[in-house]
Amino acid sequence: MKVIIAPDSFKDSLSAEGVAHAIAAGLAQVWPDAQVTQCPMADGGEGTVDSVLAACNGQLRHHTVRGPLGAPVQAHWGWLADSHTAIIEMAEASGLQLVPPGQRDACKTTTYGTGELIRAALDQGAQRIILAIGGSATNDGGAGAMQALGVQLFDAENRSLAPGGLALAGLARIELEQLDPRLAQVRFEIAADVNNPLCGPHGASAIFGPQKGASPEQVQQLDAALGHFADHCAKVLPKDVRDEPGSGAAGGLGFAAKAFLGAQFRAGVEVVAELVGLEQAVRGADLVITGEGRFDAQTLRGKTPFGVARIAQQHGVPVIVIAGTLGEGYEQMYAHGVDAAFALPSGPTSLEQACSEAPRLLQARAADIARLWRVATRAR
Numbered sequence: 240m241k242v243i244i245a246p247d248s249f250k251d252s253l254s255a256e257g258v259a260h261a262i263a264a265g266l267a268q269v270w271p272d273a274q275v276t277q278c279p280m281a282d283g284g285e286g287t288v289d290s291v292l293a294a295c296n297g298q299l300r301h302h303t304v305r306g307p308l309g310a311p312v313q314a315h316w317g318w319l320a321d322s323h324t325a326i327i328e329m330a331e332a333s334g335l336q337l338v339p340p341g342q343r344d345a346c347k348t349t350t351y352g353t354g355e356l357i358r359a360a361l362d363q364g365a366q367r368i369i370l371a372i373g374g375s376a377t378n379d380g381g382a383g384a385m386q387a388l389g390v391q392l393f394d395a396e397n398r399s400l401a402p403g404g405l406a407l408a409g410l411a412r413i414e415l416e417q418l419d420p421r422l423a424q425v426r427f428e429i430a431a432d433v434n435n436p437l438c439g440p441h442g443a444s445a446i447f448g449p450q451k452g453a454s455p456e457q458v459q460q461l462d463a464a465l466g467h468f469a470d471h472c473a474k475v476l477p478k479d480v481r482d483e484p485g486s487g488a489a490g491g492l493g494f495a496a497k498a499f500l501g502a503q504f505r506a507g508v509e510v511v512a513e514l515v516g517l518e519q520a521v522r523g524a525d526l527v528i529t530g531e532g533r534f535d536a537q538t539l540r541g542k543t544p545f546g547v548a549r550i551a552q553q554h555g556v557p558v559i560v561i562a563g564t565l566g567e568g569y570e571q572m573y574a575h576g577v578d579a580a581f582a583l584p585s586g587p588t589s590l591e592q593a594c595s596e597a598p599r600l601l602q603a604r605a606a607d608i609a610r611l612w613r614v615a616t617r618a619r
Contacts, residue, residue: 283507
């Protein structure tokens with residue numbers, strides 16, 4: 240019996256690696272001789288670096304950078320020495336979790352620290368940089384990150400532009416002379432699970448601004464400011480990418496990465512699957528088990544179980560999902576390679592209890608699945 244375990248993290252509970260370990264322990268209770276391969280996964284959001292490093296024996300690097308509101312934060316990023324590849328989670332430097340709820344201000348938060356992490360990767364000799372851009376606290380169109388890399392933004396009085404998305408409304412001039420020349424030698428990839436454009440009713444400000452602290456009025460102001468930024472970028476760059484899918488990711492960091500760095504946009508789960516060698520592992524497997532904290536219709540938007548199921552389906556391998564909860568519309572995934580789905584709790588339980596008991600519950604569900612599989616096999 241060959242089983243591949245490829246889950247995402249369970250937010251506020253277990254890392255993807257912890258989830259995989261717990262599932263493996265449950266399977267071992269019933270299948271002690273099974274060949275089990277653990278491939279912790281992620282979709283470009285929180286946990287991407289940890290998942291890749293766990294599978295690839297990479298190195299964790301630490302760097303002090305400017306946080307979303309300007310205060311120093313300690314951020315980590317991943318380094319794969321053999322391929323000179325850096326994996327950067329922008330949330331480590333510019334993430335929503337770094338800003339207390341009462342201080343969230345989408346008008347002022349900056350991606351400057353993310354640019355500092357990119358610069359650290361350049362100093363390391365990176366030839367490929369993967370930007371995982373989920374979980375941002377920012378709405379500055381990636382302007383802060385570009386400033387950290389040498390792009391100069393000036394207002395009408397020739398002053399350097401203040402940080403934050405709202406300040407972009409006062410942008411009068413962009414200069415690229417100080418842009419770090421090493422960037423031209425690096426291949427950039429954006430790993431994300433959203434495909435929004437930069438501006439408009441489906442853009443960065445309208446869709447994600449409110450959760451970052453923007454009022455309805457501020458959403459309109461930020462959307463206009465990002466449009467103004469894009470107008471000026473179009474004057475100095477060869478291509479206007481504001482309407483391309485993914486340009487609105489991470490408050491517009493996707494736009495800046497595409498426009499200034501020539502980054503290629505890819506679904507985050509595809510990037511992680513490639514790095515951890517998921518497709519090679521799935522070949523010849525009897526079963527794939529994946530999972531996430533909440534499994535519902537939103538999973539179809541490119542989250543980890545969706546990406547894992549697509550790969551397994553290509554090789555004719557059945558897929559079972561173990562989730563913290565099964566939400567509305569999860570059944571839609573049955574048309575996309577998922578064969579069965581199970582929730583962790585066996586009865587009524589609070590969220591706090593489910594999180595604290597996640598390892599035990601995962602083991603129990605995995606053991607139940609193995610027992611059911613064994614019975615089904617005998618019945619053939």
